[in-house]
Amino acid sequence: xxxxxxxxxxxxxxxxxxxxxxxxxxxxxxxxxxxxxxxxxxxxxxxxxxxxxxxxxxxxxxxxxxxxxxxxxxxxxxxxxxxxxxxxxxxxxxxxxxxxxxxxxxxxxxxxxxxxxxxxxxxxxxxxxxxxxxxxxxxxxxxxx
Numbered sequence: 457x458x459x460x461x462x463x464x465x466x467x468x469x470x471x472x473x474x475x476x477x478x479x480x481x482x483x484x485x486x487x488x489x490x491x492x493x494x495x496x497x498x499x500x501x502x503x504x505x506x507x508x509x510x511x512x513x514x515x516x517x518x519x520x521x522x523x524x525x526x527x528x529x530x531x532x533x534x535x536x537x538x539x540x541x542x543x544x545x546x547x548x549x550x551x552x553x554x555x556x557x558x559x560x561x562x563x564x565x566x567x568x569x570x571x572x573x574x575x576x577x578x579x580x581x582x583x584x585x586x587x588x589x590x591x592x593x594x595x596x597x598x599x600x601x
Contacts, residue, residue: 469529473594546564573593
């Protein structure tokens with residue numbers, strides 16, 4: 457039996473980082489709890505002060521398949537290479553010719569760099585495979601393949 461899980465990111469700016477990852481994965485902001493028209497209405501009801509409202513932010517897979525991503529504000533910045541990273545498939549599977557996968561991966565990497573604040577730090581190949589290593593706006597590494 458598979459268990460549900462979420463992936464949690466430490467962040468300086470949870471909303472901004474969550475919006476970036478929503479763009480990368482096609483995720484959406486987690487809807488406000490039932491009975492509330494918005495997150496602000498929910499947070500008002502909970503008595504959360506305005507200056508504490510960016511303490512966390514979540515995005516979810518609109519199909520309900522993938523894990524929830526939670527971004528939580530922490531005071532310290534990232535200081536070392538990730539020990540875990542996400543591999544995001546955007547080039548198609550092995551049924552797609554390698555040249556076409558490479559074109560798709562490079563195009564998506566360029567879009568994330570040009571429009572969304574990612575930074576390209578390298579690429580890699582193996583027989584039948586290609587990936588690009590990027591950093592999100594707060595320096596977390598991930599791969600597009």
